[in-house]
Ligand SMILES: Nc1ncnc2c1ncn2[C@@H]1O[C@H](COP(=O)(O)OP(=O)(O)OP(=O)(O)O)[C@@H](O)[C@H]1O
Ligand code: SF4
């Protein structure tokens with residue numbers, strides 16, 4: 228029971244591009260226990276989606292995914308045959324995507340698509356699957372579920388479609404749900420509802436949740452663990468309390484700058500903006516990728532930067548052991 | 556859906572009348588029908604008699620109205636050449652053309668769709684290049700030339716297939732391939748382009764995330780969406796193939812409606828030509844209509860508002 232449900236060590240994703248190799252994810256580690264919520268935060272392009280998709284085994288063959296370890300419930304995902312991976316996907320681990328408008332197949336009804344998620348993994352009749360689908364639609368807050376089942380995706384709003392996606396991910400009662408910015412494409416008012424829904428369902432069903440989000444207010448409310456990504460690396464990770472109480476990486480501090488107290492921030496508020504741009508990750512990358520934007524940067528930041536422990540699970544990757552208080 | 560279908564149907568009927576009126580006028584302007592019937596050695600008096608007998612001396616609009624009135628009742632007059640009712644003549648020939656058309660479109664779909672899918676799964680692979688070559692060759696090569704080559708190779712050199720006639724199914728093999736190849740490149744490329752797009756769609760990723768296997772993802776989720784425009788293109792291609800059928804039937808002396816049209820034009824057999832034009836345009840419009848309906852039927856975004 229104490230074994231982590233997901234244990235990832237040194238995950239890299241390389242993408243061949245015209246100018247060489249894009250090192251989009253560069254050796255990240257994380258662990259997640261049963262029933263825990265890990266929030267991954269970081270700005271656009273930092274590799275959050277690639278990380279999520281790599282765990283699900285959904286990246287195309289063109290992208291090279293490598294890891295020293297990528298274990299789900301004690302089984303190595305990296306070496307697993309395609310068939311076994313298929314058996315896990317949608318059953319034990321499910322994913323909710325960033326793009327609710329286009330993630331449902333326009334040719335089939337909501338009911339058909341929900342049923343498929345169950346019937347791919349369980350021997351149940353269509354009627355039983357439909358009953359479960361209707362049940363779950365109710366659970367994700369969709370009224371008149373029976374008639375919704377007969378509708379096609381284009382007849383639903385973005386918020387409803389994302390609720391359908393959530394219901395779909397729950398069809399087999401997975402142990403892990405990966406939600407990749409499930410609300411970014413939705414209206415602000417809907418965003419909060421959907422995130423609250425996810426958090427509630429997760430607690431009710433005792434699932435592990437990886438939530439990729441920009442919304443630090445939500446992170447403060449629901450995360451057990453936080454991983455801060457920057458330019459393909461996890462620059463800081465730890466329990467939510469550790470991160471919010473003692474942010475140790477200059478980038479994390481920059482992010483938290485405009486979030487004074489956890490829990491009091493309005494949902495949907497954007498990350499604090501830090502001036503500067505992310506360096507190109509094409510070709511060899513050395514030193515701290517944040518140094519062009521960091522106000523604590525020193526010469527040594529251009530060489531290898533060690534990962535430091537700040538006690539407990541709390542780790543960060545910076546040249547400084549002790550940061551001066553005026554940052555970002 | 557019903558209102559949509561009725562609107563399209565109304566439009567189709569209108570187009571058919573327009574086509575028949577235009578073709579009727581053009582044919583009557585293109586030469587004096589009485590001279591054609593009477594032959595080269597006819598006297599003034601013969602021609603006058605024929606004009607009288609067939610009613611060519613009446614006002615043009617009256618002639619058209621009479622023809623149309625009879626035509627909608629299935630009476631297309633007598634063939635000048637065969638001295639037979641045109642309706643009978645055509646009914647017989649049309650079954651040959653329809654057989655050829657159905658075989659050809661089936662051949663085109665059965666080769667084009669799998670090839671397009673394979674090409675899309677592995678873009679720039681050997682199979683993709685072969686598919687591209689086949690489609691470019693198909694588009695560059697005129698049907699009559701391809702037909703002649705087939706005859707030279709399979710009938711004359713290897714003596715495998717009969718070069719002409721329509722008596723047995725073996726007579727239909729080469730025409731089917733030639734006519735099918737005419738429609739195939741467009742279908743193949745649309746399948747390939749559609750599959751390429753759809754395979755990158757978010758909902759295909761969703762299907763994989765659910766745990767669907769490669770085959771299911773490919774056929775149930777991807778092809779089902781990519782095929783929608785292909786179905787409507789095929790219906791339109793059926794219409795175009797009627798034109799191609801005239802060429803192909805002439806090459807292989809296949810006694811179908813296309814061959815009859817070709818011969819009748821040469822013989823100035825006006826009633827036959829007019830009837831054929833009307834029937835061909837009806838078919839063409841029917842196929843276009845079918846294409847619209849198939850599109851609406853296959854794509855819930857059109858069907859369900
Ligand atoms: N298939 C691909 N081909 C080329 N580059 C890619 C591909 N997928 C992702 N990338 C690049 O990899 C980097 C990381 O992408 P990723 O989608 O993981 O970012 P993200 O953190 O999810 O950002 P966002 O918040 O915008 O979703 C980006 O620079 C992106 O351009
Ligand atoms: S390593 Fe240097 S550049 Fe990077 S965050 Fe620390 S101080 Fe800033």
Ligand SMILES: [Mg+2]
Pocket residue numbers: 275276277325407408
């Ligand atoms: Mg993303």
